[in-house]
Amino acid sequence: MEQKTLYTVTVFSENTVGLLNQITIIFTRRGINIETLSVSPSAIENIHKFTITVFSDKNTMLKVVKQIDKRVDIIKAYFNTDEDLVYQEIALYKISTPKLLTITSIENLVRKYNLRILDMTEVWVVLEKTGHYEETQALFEELKTLTADPDGSKNGVLQFIRSGRIAITKGKAERLSDMLAAMEEKLAVKTES
Numbered sequence: 001m002e003q004k005t006l007y008t009v010t011v012f013s014e015n016t017v018g019l020l021n022q023i024t025i026i027f028t029r030r031g032i033n034i035e036t037l038s039v040s041p042s043a044i045e046n047i048h049k050f051t052i053t054v055f056s057d058k059n060t061m062l063k064v065v066k067q068i069d070k071r072v073d074i075i076k077a078y079f080n081t082d083e084d085l086v087y088q089e090i091a092l093y094k095i096s097t098p099k100l101l102t103i104t105s106i107e108n109l110v111r112k113y114n115l116r117i118l119d120m121t122e123v124w125v126v127l128e129k130t131g132h133y134e135e136t137q138a139l140f141e142e143l144k145t146l147t148a149d150p151d152g153s154k155n156g157v158l159q160f161i162r163s164g165r166i167a168i169t170k171g172k173a174e175r176l177s178d179m180l181a182a183m184e185e186k187l188a189v190k191t192e193s
Contacts, residue, residue: 004055006035008085008167011050011068012042012075019073023050026067032056036164047075053165080169087167091136091160093127099147099156100125113139124158136162
């Protein structure tokens with residue numbers, strides 16, 4: 001059996017109602033759990049980009065992407081490994097202000113993790129960290145430890161949320177742009193004939 005790898009599936013489509021459901025059903029039917037999902041407009045006008053991460057094997061990913069591509073509302077779907085992408089996630093941490101103030105090295109923590117303070121009250125502070133999963137998770141674990149009661153029963157992390165992955169390919173342009181340019185060139189040649 002092939003080893004499971006984290007793949008990033010990129011799907012381009014128009015913004016169609018119900019399309020997200022159609023895409024997720026393809027993964028569900030194959031027993032593949034979606035790790036993260038992010039949808040946004042792409043660099044191409046009126047085209048949306050779905051970024052989905054899943055653990056799977058290459059053979060299954062080929063089949064899944066092929067099946068997604070068959071949908072009428074899909075322009076194109078691809079899958080990549082981390083080596084092909086530049087990617088990030090964003091995480092927000094709501095910390096008890098009194099507990100955060102007990103940390104003697106707050107400045108070092110901010111520098112170590114390149115944190116931004118988004119909001120602060122007497123009761124809580126909201127911190128933002130952008131990075132890879134390992135980095136945002138490491139900060140979460142460190143904050144739990146640093147803000148824990150002396151007996152370790154309760155920590156000062158009140159809330160924690162991490163976004164889905166956002167990613168772009170390392171190529172100079174979106175793969176869809178290259179595909180659309182090739183299609184336009186073929187159409188121009190046919191029209192001239």
